[in-house]
Amino acid sequence: MGRKLKGYSDDIRNRVIKKHLDKVLNREIARQMVLPHSSVNFMIKKYKETGSVQNKPRCG
Numbered sequence: 001m002g003r004k005l006k007g008y009s010d011d012i013r014n015r016v017i018k019k020h021l022d023k024v025l026n027r028e029i030a031r032q033m034v035l036p037h038s039s040v041n042f043m044i045k046k047y048k049e050t051g052s053v054q055n056k057p058r059c060g
Contacts, residue, residue, distance in 0.1 A: 008039070013053035016043045 012033070019029045026044060030037035047053055 007055070008035075008043070010053065013043050016040055017047050017053055020044050020047070 012035075016029055016033065016035070019032070020026070024032075026040050027037050029035075030040040033040075043053060
């Protein structure tokens with residue numbers, strides 16, 4: 001059986017991106033929002049690559 005990963009709501013993802021666009025450092029965003037900095041980095045990376053914070057549709 002695979003791991004169940006915690007997903008973040010679109011609201012949280014959008015707030016992370018807004019802070020990033022306001023030039024707040026990634027670690028500071030993580031500290032303010034009580035999120036792992038690796039999750040913040042991933043959200044920002046995904047936004048830069050796709051222009052969206054939405055998850056891709058999954059099958060199954």
